[in-house]
Amino acid sequence: MMSEALVVDGVHKSFGALEVLRGVDLAVAEHEVVCLIGASGSGKSTLLRCVNLLEPIDRGRIVVEGEEITARGVNVNKVRRRIGIVFQAYNLFPHMSVLSNVTLAPTLALKTPRAQAEAEATALLDRFGLADKRNDYPDRLSGGQQQRVAIVRALAMRPDLMLLDEVTSALDPELVAEVLEVIRELAAGGMTMLIATHEMSFARDIADQVCFLDEGVILEQGPPAQILSEPKESRTQQFLQRIIQAGRL
Amino acid sequence: MAGGEGRRGVTVALLSTVVFFTLLAVAITHAPGWPEVKRTFFNWDEFRASMPEISRAFLLNVKMFCIAEALILVLALLLAIVRSLPGPVFFPMRALGIAYADFFRGVPTILVIALLGFGAPALQLSWVPLSTTFWGIVALVLVYTAYVSEVYRAGIESVHRSQDAAARSLGLTHWQSLSRVVLPQAVRRVIPPLLNDFIGLQKDTALVGFLGSVEAFKQSQIDAAATFNYTPFVAAAVLFVALTIPLARFTDWLVLRDRRRRHATGT
Numbered sequence: 001m002m003s004e005a006l007v008v009d010g011v012h013k014s015f016g017a018l019e020v021l022r023g024v025d026l027a028v029a030e031h032e033v034v035c036l037i038g039a040s041g042s043g044k045s046t047l048l049r050c051v052n053l054l055e056p057i058d059r060g061r062i063v064v065e066g067e068e069i070t071a072r073g074v075n076v077n078k079v080r081r082r083i084g085i086v087f088q089a090y091n092l093f094p095h096m097s098v099l100s101n102v103t104l105a106p107t108l109a110l111k112t113p114r115a116q117a118e119a120e121a122t123a124l125l126d127r128f129g130l131a132d133k134r135n136d137y138p139d140r141l142s143g144g145q146q147q148r149v150a151i152v153r154a155l156a157m158r159p160d161l162m163l164l165d166e167v168t169s170a171l172d173p174e175l176v177a178e179v180l181e182v183i184r185e186l187a188a189g190g191m192t193m194l195i196a197t198h199e200m201s202f203a204r205d206i207a208d209q210v211c212f213l214d215e216g217v218i219l220e221q222g223p224p225a226q227i228l229s230e231p232k233e234s235r236t237q238q239f240l241q242r243i244i245q246a247g248r249l
Numbered sequence: 250m251a252g253g254e255g256r257r258g259v260t261v262a263l264l265s266t267v268v269f270f271t272l273l274a275v276a277i278t279h280a281p282g283w284p285e286v287k288r289t290f291f292n293w294d295e296f297r298a299s300m301p302e303i304s305r306a307f308l309l310n311v312k313m314f315c316i317a318e319a320l321i322l323v324l325a326l327l328l329a330i331v332r333s334l335p336g337p338v339f340f341p342m343r344a345l346g347i348a349y350a351d352f353f354r355g356v357p358t359i360l361v362i363a364l365l366g367f368g369a370p371a372l373q374l375s376w377v378p379l380s381t382t383f384w385g386i387v388a389l390v391l392v393y394t395a396y397v398s399e400v401y402r403a404g405i406e407s408v409h410r411s412q413d414a415a416a417r418s419l420g421l422t423h424w425q426s427l428s429r430v431v432l433p434q435a436v437r438r439v440i441p442p443l444l445n446d447f448i449g450l451q452k453d454t455a456l457v458g459f460l461g462s463v464e465a466f467k468q469s470q471i472d473a474a475a476t477f478n479y480t481p482f483v484a485a486a487v488l489f490v491a492l493t494i495p496l497a498r499f500t501d502w503l504v505l506r507d508r509r510r511r512h513a514t515g516t
Contacts, residue, residue: 080417081419084418091415093416093430093434154418
């Protein structure tokens with residue numbers, strides 16, 4: 001019996017009159033990789049931002065490692081230290097070197113001594129082929145390198161759970177592979193991940209479960225072979241049909 | 250740009266500048282009133298005679314400027330931070346910040362100086378300083394803090410929210426995100442407009458002469474009244490300009506250095 005790393009239970013979220021999440025239920029077991037697919041505007045990003053508490057939810061609850069993080073009085077900063085998130089637009093800090101980007105949160109939020117934080121950061125950068133970039137500033141790096149640094153920056157907090165929000169969508173096609181390779185390596189290392197993606201073949205490859213998000217609810221979920229090859233719901237079939245026509249499956 | 254083109258560009262610029270200013274000089278020196286203007290405004294002997302005293306008085310301008318600038322940089326940043334505090338709890342503080350900025354940007358500087366400089370000592374309270382220079386500095390700090398806080402605030406708002414989101418998502422507190430991620434980027438962006446305000450401040454120190462503090466403008470007024478010659482004003486103007494130009498070049502250098510550093514590859 002696997003324990004649940006993340007449980008999303010009946011989560012609702014509105015922006016003004018627009019209800020983006022309309023009762024999302026989802027469970028991610030420890031060491032499991034779950035991919036969220038769905039059209040733009042279906043609520044994938046919002047769901048990830050809610051799990052990281054960047055957006056307060058209106059209704060429902062979110063439980064991480066048995067602790068309800070959406071309960072009153074929860075220290076959001078402590079919760080976020082355990083949940084890494086990587087954004088589509090990298091969001092590196094442009095005024096800091098790569099090394100400082102990675103060590104900032106460990107030294108401030110975890111009070112890791114600087115020397116130790118730098119040693120750990122260097123080891124992580126080395127592991128993902130970025131050791132020679134440690135003193136560079138982000139605008140000297142390619143998109144793929146920046147996104148890998150962003151992943152390393154999140155990993156440096158030693159999170160229990162990683163959230164990846166369409167991390168390859170802003171990249172030039174030839175740079176996508178190097179980022180996906182990093183994610184594959186994380187999955188192989190047993191990292192629990194919730195991944196919003198448009199890369200269907202990648203999802204098929206890496207996911208233990210695929211969830212199809214449609215108009216704020218999870219319409220269908222299951223193993224990738226089932227969801228991507230034999231979807232039951234007609235909405236899922238239509239979505240995948242459009243993806244195939246776009247040449248992405 | 251090719252080297253030859255660059256050199257030709259410099260030559261053309263130099264030539265056109267020389268021609269332009271020669272024509273201007275000829276036009277002015279051939280004006281009917283020029284001999285009189287030259288005698289009353291550009292009298293070399295008067296210039297040399299008044300310069301030492303005006304320079305000494307100008308040190309007071311520099312002193313007022315330095316003290317005021319240091320205070321303004323800190324207070325304006327605090328005001329900008331107060332105005333950026335999120336949540337309904339901080340509404341009263343935000344409202345106070347807005348009222349402060351509106352008021353002191355609305356009242357002419359000379360009025361604030363007059364009200365404080367003549368009003369505060371008139372209270373005759375033993376703990377209230379009587380120095381006009383002191384109240385002049387207070388007035389300048391009050392007025393310029395309102396302006397500079399707006400500059401800071403524009404800088405803070407120009408940093409995209411995703412930067413704060415990235416910092417907060419890593420578990421940093423609001424204050425940590427502000428001080429380590431948002432403000433460093435905001436301040437870098439506003440250095441040029443910040444300096445612009447400080448050039449304004451530097452010049453406005455002359456307004457304190459209105460209270461009787463003998464700074465450069467007041468001193469040149471005294472000299473002019475004694476000799477019926479306005480050359481001392483020109484001398485004071487030269488001093489103000491001499492201080493402003495290095496300040497402007499210094500900002501250019503700061504901006505350039507920051508840009509170079511961000512584009513440099515580390516080794």
